[in-house]
Amino acid sequence: MPTFLNPWWALAAAGIAIPALLILYFLKLRRREMEVSSTLLWKKAIQDLQVNAPFQKLRRNLLLILQLLLLALLLAAFARPVMNYTPGAGKTTVLLIDRSASMSAIDPDGRSRLEEAKQRARQFISTMDRGATAMLIAFDDQPLLMQSFTTDTAALRRAVDSITPSDRHTKLELSYQLAEAQMAFFDEELRPTQDMPDVVVYSDGRVLDAERLTIRGNLKYERVGNAETKNIGIVALSAKRKYERPTEVQIFARLANFGSEPTRAQVQLSIAEIDPLDPAAEQWSIRSVVEASLPPQRWTDEQRADAERDGFAASDSVEFTLDITTAALVRVEQMNKEGDALAVDDVAHVVIPPPKPLAILLVTEGNWFTERLIEVMSEVSAQTAQITTPASYEAQVPQDYDVIVFDRGYFPKQLPSSGNFIYFGSVGPDLKIKAARQPGTDQPIILDENYVLDWKRDHPILRGLLGLARGGIARSLQLEVPLESERIVEGYQGPLMVLHREGASVHLVLAFDPLESFLPTMTIFPAMMVNALQYMSAAGEMNLRQSLEPGAVVRVPRPNLERAGAIRSLRLIGPDGSREVPITDAGEFALPPLDRVGVHRTDPIIPQFERFAVNLLSDNESNVLPVDHAPGYPTIAAAGTGEGHARLDLWWWIIACAALPLLFIEWWIYTRRVHL
Numbered sequence: 264m265p266t267f268l269n270p271w272w273a274l275a276a277a278g279i280a281i282p283a284l285l286i287l288y289f290l291k292l293r294r295r296e297m298e299v300s301s302t303l304l305w306k307k308a309i310q311d312l313q314v315n316a317p318f319q320k321l322r323r324n325l326l327l328i329l330q331l332l333l334l335a336l337l338l339a340a341f342a343r344p345v346m347n348y349t350p351g352a353g354k355t356t357v358l359l360i361d362r363s364a365s366m367s368a369i370d371p372d373g374r375s376r377l378e379e380a381k382q383r384a385r386q387f388i389s390t391m392d393r394g395a396t397a398m399l400i401a402f403d404d405q406p407l408l409m410q411s412f413t414t415d416t417a418a419l420r421r422a423v424d425s426i427t428p429s430d431r432h433t434k435l436e437l438s439y440q441l442a443e444a445q446m447a448f449f450d451e452e453l454r455p456t457q458d459m460p461d462v463v464v465y466s467d468g469r470v471l472d473a474e475r476l477t478i479r480g481n482l483k484y485e486r487v488g489n490a491e492t493k494n495i496g497i498v499a500l501s502a503k504r505k506y507e508r509p510t511e512v513q514i515f516a517r518l519a520n521f522g523s524e525p526t527r528a529q530v531q532l533s534i535a536e537i538d539p540l541d542p543a544a545e546q547w548s549i550r551s552v553v554e555a556s557l558p559p560q561r562w563t564d565e566q567r568a569d570a571e572r573d574g575f576a577a578s579d580s581v582e583f584t585l586d587i588t589t590a591a592l593v594r595v596e597q598m599n600k601e602g603d604a605l606a607v608d609d610v611a612h613v614v615i616p617p618p619k620p621l622a623i624l625l626v627t628e629g630n631w632f633t634e635r636l637i638e639v640m641s642e643v644s645a646q647t648a649q650i651t652t653p654a655s656y657e658a659q660v661p662q663d664y665d666v667i668v669f670d671r672g673y674f675p676k677q678l679p680s681s682g683n684f685i686y687f688g689s690v691g692p693d694l695k696i697k698a699a700r701q702p703g704t705d706q707p708i709i710l711d712e713n714y715v716l717d718w719k720r721d722h723p724i725l726r727g728l729l730g731l732a733r734g735g736i737a738r739s740l741q742l743e744v745p746l747e748s749e750r751i752v753e754g755y756q757g758p759l760m761v762l763h764r765e766g767a768s769v770h771l772v773l774a775f776d777p778l779e780s781f782l783p784t785m786t787i788f789p790a791m792m793v794n795a796l797q798y799m800s801a802a803g804e805m806n807l808r809q810s811l812e813p814g815a816v817v818r819v820p821r822p823n824l825e826r827a828g829a830i831r832s833l834r835l836i837g838p839d840g841s842r843e844v845p846i847t848d849a850g851e852f853a854l855p856p857l858d859r860v861g862v863h864r865t866d867p868i869i870p871q872f873e874r875f876a877v878n879l880l881s882d883n884e885s886n887v888l889p890v891d892h893a894p895g896y897p898t899i900a901a902a903g904t905g906e907g908h909a910r911l912d913l914w915w916w917i918i919a920c921a922a923l924p925l926l927f928i929e930w931w932i933y934t935r936r937v938h939l
Contacts (some may be wrong), residue, residue, distance in 0.1 A: 265394070266344070266382070269640075270342050274342075275601060279593055283534070286772065289656050290380065297934065300738065301345060307356050307699055309924065325932060329928060329932065336921050341776070342379070352387055352388070352390045352391040352392070352395050352397065352461070353395065353458075353460070353461045353481075354392075354394070354395050354396070354410075354458065354460075355395070355396055355397070355398070355446075355458070355460035355461065356387075356395070356397040356398075356460060356461045356462075356463060357398055357442045357445075357446070357460055357462045357463070357480065357818060358387070358388075358397055358398065358399045358402070358419075358423075358465070359399075359400045359401075359402055359435075359460070359462070359463070359464045359465065359466075360377075360380050360381065360385055360399070360400070360401050360402070360423070360426055360465045360466075361376075361377075361380065361402060361403070361430055361433060361464070361465060361466035361467065361487070361878060362377055362382055362401045362402065362403055362407075362426055362427065362428050362429055363402075363403040363404070363432060363433035363469075363884065364403075364428075364429070364430045364431060364433075364605070364607055364608075364813065364860075364879055364884040365430070365433065365467055365469050365883075365884045365885070365886070365887060366380065366428060366466070366467065366487070367428045367430075367606070367607060368467075368488065368492060368494065368604040368605045368887045369492075369604050369605075370488060370489040370492050371489055371491060371492065372489070374572070374764075375428070376467055376487045377426070377428050377539055378486050379487050379488075380465035380466070380485070380487045380599075381423050381424070381426060383465060383487070383524055384399075384423045384463075385420055385423055386774065387463065388419045388420055388423070389416070389757075389824045391411075391414075391416055393414075394414065394429065395414065396412050396413060396414050397412070397413070397419055398410055398412045398413070398442070398445055399419060399422045399423060400441060400442060401426045401428045401437050402433075402434075402435065402438040403431035403432065403433060403434070403814070404431045404432045404433065404434040404437075404471075404814060405431070405434075405437060406437050406438035406440075406441040408441065408445070408768065409422040409425065409426060410422035410874065411445060412445065417440060417678065420808075424467070426621050428705060428857070429814075429858050429908075430607050430813040430814065430858060430860040430877070430879055431812075431813045431814045431858060432471055432610075432645075432812070432813070432814075433466070433469055433883070433884065434470060434471050434472045435464075435470045435472060435473075435476055435894055435895070436472045436475050436476060439476060439477065439478045440464065440479065441729065442480075443478070443479055444477045445533065445572040446460060446479070446480075459479070459481050460480045461483060462480035462481065462482045462483065463480045463483045463485060464480050464482070464483070464484050464485065464847065464886070464893065464894070465485045465487055465891040466484070466485075466486075466487060466894070467487050467488040467887070468484070468486060468576055468889055468890025468891075468892070468894050468901070469883050469884065469886060469889075469890060470883075470894040470895075473894045473895045474895065475837075475895070476894055476895030476896070477895070482893055482899055483893075483899075483902070484892070484894070484896075484899055484900075484901050484902065485892035485901070485902045486743075486889050486890070486891065486902055487889065488887065488888075488889035488903030489887055489889070490889060491523070492522075492604045492799055492887045492888075493522035493523070493602045493603065493604060493887075494521045494522065494603055494604040494605045494608070494885060494886075494887045495518060495519070495520050495521070495522070495526065495528050495557060495590060495597055495599055495603055495609070495654065495923055496518065496519055496557050496597075496605060496608030496609065496879070496884075496885030497516055497517070497518055497595060497597060497608055497610070497878075497879075497880065498518065498608070498612045498880055498881065498882045498885055499515075499516065499517035499811060499880055500508055500514070500515070500516050500517075500519055500595060500611045500878060500880055501514070501515045502514045502515075502593070502613040502807045502809075503807065504807065507630030508586075508722075508723070509769075509798060510586055510587065510588050510723040510797070510798055511584055511585065511586050511723075512584070512585045512586075512587060512593070512613075512615060512807065513582065513583070513584050514532070514582070514583045514584075514585070514593060514595065514613060515581075516530065516580065516581050516582075516583075516595045517579055517580045517581075518530065518555050518557055518579050518580075518581070518597055518612065519557065519560050519579065519882060519885060519886075519887055520557035520558060520559050520570065521559070521560050521561070521886045521887055522561060522602075523559055524559060524563065525556070525557065525558050525570065525575060525577075526556075526557055526599065527554055527555065527556050527557070527599040528554070528555050528557060528597045528598065528599035529553070529554050529555075529597070529599065530552070530553050530554070530555055530581045530595065530596070530597050530598070531551075531552045531592065531595075531596045531598055532549070532550050532551060532552070532583045532585075532594070532595055532840065533547045533548060533549050533550065533593070533594045533596070534547070534548060534550050534585065534587070534592070534594070535547045535548070535591060535592045535594075535818050536587070536589050536591045537589070537590040537591055537592065537617070537873075537874075539641055542619050545592060550583070550585065551583055552598075553581045553583075553771050555578050555579055555580070555581055555597075556576060556577055556578045556579075557573070557577070557579055558570060558575065558577045558579075558746055560882075560886065561888060567765060568626055581595075583595075586723060587615060588723060588794070588797040588798070589615075589617065589618035589797075589801075590615060590616060590873070590875065591615040592612060592613070592614060592615070592862060592876075593612065593613040593614075593615060594610060594611075594612050595609045595610070595611045595612075595613075596609060596611075597609050597610075602726065604887050605884075605885060605887060606664070606748075607860040607879050608860075608879045608881070608884065608885045609882075610860075610861075611810065611876075611878040611879075611880060612810065612861070612862050612876035612877075612878060613807060613810065613876060614807070614810075614862070614873075614874045614875070614876045615806070615807060616871065616873070619872065620647070621647075621665040621666050621669065621796060621799065621913060622647045622648075622649075622663065622664045622665050622666075622668045622798055623647065623648040623649070623664065623665065623667075623796070624648075624649050624650075624651060624656075624664040624666070624667045625638060625648065625649070625650045625651070625668045625670060626651055626652070626653055626656045626667060626668065626669050626670060626673060626675070627638050627650065627652070627653075627668075627671055627673070628652065628653065628668035628671055628673070629672075629759070630670050630671055630777070630778065631668050632777060632778070632783040632788070633777065634650055634689075636788070636789055636792055637650065639789075639932050649664075653673050653675075655677075655708060656675065657668060657676060657677075659680060660677055660678070662679045662680065662681070663845050664679070664682055665682055665683065665799065665800075666682065666683050666684070666685065666796060666799050667679070667683075667684050667685070668684075668685045668686075668687070669683060669684065669685070669686045669687065669689050669691075670687050670776075670777075671687060671688060671776050671777075671778065672687070672688035672689050672776050673693060674689045674690065674691075674692070674698075675691055676691075676692060676693060678691050678692065678768075681767060681768065682697075682768060683768055683769040683770070683775070683799045684768065684769075684771070684772045685795060685799075686768050686770070686771070686772045686773060687729060687773050687775070687776055687777055688773065688774065688775050688776040688779075689740075690740070690742070690770075690772055691770060694763065694765055694770065695745045695747075695748075695763070695765060695821060696742065696743065696744055696748055696761060696763045696765075696770065696772060697742070698740045698741070698742060698743070699702055699740075699741040699742065699743050699745045704849045707741070708740070708741040709738050709739070709740065709741070710738065710739050710740070710754075710756045710757060711737070711738055711739050712735075712736075712737065713736045713738075713739045713754040713755060713756045713757070713759065713774075713775070714735050714736065714754060715735075715752060715753075715754060715759065716753045716754055716755050717734075717752075717753045718751060718753065718760075718867055719749075719751045719752075723794055723797070723798050724751060724760075724762070724771070724791060724794045724795050724798050725751060725752070725791065725794070726794060727790065728790060728791055735780070735781050736754065736759065736775045736779065736781070737779040738775065738776070738778045738779050739756075739759060739774040739775040740758070740774040740775070741757050741774075742758050742761060742772065742774050744758055744761050744763075745763070746749060747764075748761050748762065748763040748764075749761065749762040749763075754774075757774070758774065759773065759774050759775065760772070760773050760774070761774075769799060771795055771796075771798075771799075775876070777915070786840055795900045810876045810878040810880065811857060811875055811876065811877045811878070811881065812877070812878075812880075813857065813859065813860060813939070814856050814858055815857050815875075815877065816854065816855075816856050816857075817853070817854045817872065818852070818853045818854075818855055819851070819852045819853070819854065819869055819872050820851060820852075820853050821851060821852065823870055823872060824846070824852050824869060824870055826869070826870045827837070827867050827869045827870065830846060830867060831846055832844060832845045832846055832868060833846065833865050833866060833869075834864055834865065834866040835854055835863060835864075836863065836864050836865070836866060836878075837851070837857065837859055837861060837862070837863035837864075838860065838862070839858070839859045839860045840891075841866075842855070857875060857877045859877065860877050860878060860879050862874055862876055862877075862879060863875045863877060864885065890899070
């Protein structure tokens, strides 16, 4: 369809010229009066004098019609009509089609940008002349040669059809380098011309390496995408454990609105706890929903300030807190899906690894309850447990245990350089938390008949332990507790359970011997110990599994792989299905690139590599506003902006093919009427 460069000037000229022409035909001719002897020869003059009014009735007049048509053509030419078109394929062409994450965006016409790019490429291939040659490269952050130089248009169309979307980021530098390498090795006898080849890029222009791009050839940028497309995406995500409470996981997410209007989006947090006996099972439950108010990213600072003055309070970040001690998957999802163009940035995942298997040492003179408890825990879980006496411990302080339990009021004289510790009726040496001493002696102060007064019911170690309300302790230590320590059980005469951190270690101090309390005979004792060890496991592993970028390659150390058993292959299961991966005989093992956003896992499970969360988290890919110039070349406008396509001026065609012939026709009719 043609467009007009000067439509308003042409309309203004038409408003003046057309009425002026019509007025000339309304006016009567004014003739000079002359006296004659007879009017027999002046019949026509008599007809002109029949009416004295200055205007005559407008009659059907061929000259008027021709002059109006001629004037309309001249006015149309003055409006400067132009038509943009895509030139046909040249002799040598390199086609590059973007298949990155942003090209999966659905524009208002209902098609994805990748499908639109493939359709345009097929149309371009159909314009290739006999003997013309082309090659095809699909790209995201890596180039993929789909078809080398060929004159076979059917092969090129098949290559276009075989391009599949990916969730990777967009980079062009390697694709340009591949294209130039292919052009350099193109056989001379097959090259139809020595002219610079055409390089046609089908993309929305959102590339990360625009400042480094150079290409040898006639670059043409086919912009794909609609500027009215809307999208809300999660562009940042972080998860970490709280230092003071390791079982609590804090999750922060930031969203961005890439539409043209401010909007609100609900953000939903869901969790699926992983059953170690059935790792493939995932049952999701919603834990929390919050709302974010998102201004458009394309707003200027002035627009943001105006919106704030009008009462719009922007809040593009959300925060969640979870209390969890088991392996789990966490999903953060923005729920404003209506009109949202891109789905892969609506969801982000966090992998919470399973509790670390602990190596436990019990130091005791003999306690059937704690010994049996440690043995049972090592049998039903992945924990490894050893029991030793205080004398053996002091003879050689062990350094390779994650948790050491000091039982029955044994005060150790020294501690290992690392690890976590549980004390029953004692305290470690040289700590800020101490046992109160009797004046002038080293004897600890013992409190008789201490009872549970209150406890932190929401603390991970005490979760669900309702029986504490009936707790009685025959004897307990009097503790000197620093302000930074956490008192989790209070007694009538002082604290009974304190959580103390010093250096990289966690110290759980129980001010009493279990045998002198109500605990061993109640089910809450093993439950409390399980909670405490899970807490220690989380404290020893503060880091969560950070998310991976699309296309990441996971390398698995050989010892971790061997723990999965004597396997020759495994299945990698992800959002795009599953595939068999053979295992090499030696060295580090690498999984195939994880191209799609979502959660990936292996079957069988590899310890410490159970699951991988792949998240997009990219402002660049989530921004669906297409770029108006070729990436890296600001002077090369995109096709569709009036400069990127070839432009055909139509005004001189109107004058040459219509106005001039019509002018000659009008002149011929006028002269014929005069001579008649």
